[in-house]
Amino acid sequence: MSLATTSILAARSLSAAGTDWTRLRPKLSDAVVDTLIMVASTMVIAGIAGLIIGTLLYTTRQGNILQNRALNGVLNFVVNFIRPIPFIIMAVALGPLMLNTINTTIGIEAAIFAMVFTATFAVARIVEQNLVSIDPGVIEAARAMGASKTKIMFSVMLPEALGPLILGYTFLVIGVVDMSAMAGYLGAGGLGDFALQEGYRRFNWEVTAVAVLIIIVMVQFVQLLGNVLARKMLRR
């Protein structure tokens, strides 16, 4: 291919009008799938891990059922230590830990690892904050009925806070989508990477706009789902 034809092709692809969607469409659908995989697996893993840590943060507080000043202090410190670190820096800093656990620092696994690590502590804080709003009298009533601590946690605390918890998780999905957009830096794909590679770097604003639009639709859908579920749980 002569230099002339290459530059013509390049020029054409630069102009939005001539975007080559037959080439981009499979890339775009791969990017959508990658984003969904990253967000979904992060929400599932970090959702569970964060639920455990958040519940511990709440229950180990002074006067609560697992009251433990030392554990509460440690958990609080860890959460406060990790939460302010910007995701991209965290992703890079986690390199050695990744090498020791998942044997790679590149690709979708690496991205998910970093996202799970970061999101877990955000989930933990959200869970704790929602559990705090539970009326302590309800927990006392459960104790007075002879309920065990696990029974109180799973049959009283979590159901009582379920509505707000769903809204909290919904809120976090958006943060996780935000993180996933930076996955390209770890060699993972996704919509962020797509918009960066195919849109921004080629001055193709149409591609960027399409990526943004898809993300907006995804976020709107998740928010709607969260609202509907939460309303169903609150039923008031």
Added chain:
Amino acid sequence: MSENTSAAAGAAGEEMVVLRDVSKVFKTGKTRVTAVDAVDLTVRRGEIFAIIGYSGAGKSTLVRLINGLEPVTSGTLTVDGRTISGASESELRSVRTDIGMIFQQFNLMNSKTVAGNVAFPLKVAGWPRERRAARVKELLEFVGLESKAKNYPDQLSGGQKQRVGIARALATQPNLLLADESTSALDPETTEEVLRLLTRVNKELGITVVVITHEMDVVSTIADRVAVMEEGRVVEEGPVYDVFSNPRTAPARRFVSTAVKTLPTGDAAAKLKRRHPGYLVNVEIKDQTPVGSVLSHIGQRGVSFNIVQGGLETLQGRTYGTLTLELTGEITAIDAVVEQLKTVTTVKEVRA
């Protein structure tokens, strides 16, 4: 409620809750607060026992010692022969299924239906599903809320919520029901409704009830015996009629005066004297006190009377109260009337 006959097991009058030199000290940092101070108390099986005191008197802490929600600092506490003081958390869990508790703010689970709330203690106690459903139905009928089984607590009024609380507390057929300020969040009408229900719990099911309250009306309406608490101590204890008719301590007198009009003193007495220039005396009215027959004859002495203040209560089926009378006539004749009244009841002069 046939299944509840077991709750009445054991003879009425036996010791149900026994506290011997029980203290509870809360330590926060360097400060020590003695919430319950060397309390001796016996609640007998089958009675309604009230503990009255102002907020901060330690009564809510005391009731939480009974089911082990708070551990005692010192002393011994037994419920139905089982030692609560020093028991482990797992021992306490089994004891607690035999002790029901209701609360001022009801403490129902908003995420569960009325039926779900009532079924919860049964799940905790490991009842099989079919027996649970039958028991929940039975309990909701007892409290008159069978039509609300599928509703959520938010859809109920305060009185209905407390009835659900009572149904829930009775679910596992306890021998003892602890009521912690159970009517303090309710209006007078619903208070009466809940008190009637508590009386039924006691009379029909034979369940011993311990009522914590700051309202003397609650005590006079349902209790058999009462303990008055102040600053962590039980300062006075006895049958409700005795405490009402003869309070021996200042806090007991204050509580009695909130329920029945007693001898007016200070400002109240001064106002009364200003409006009624005659000679003011306060007479005590008890069962069979022939104050009326004395008054019906004082006209012969040229003395007339006027009832200016007073109130009578029926406590445990007996009358108690005081009346303030204005006597007008010759001074010597009034003196003679007062002397005559003194032969039948306690008479006190109203002084400003």
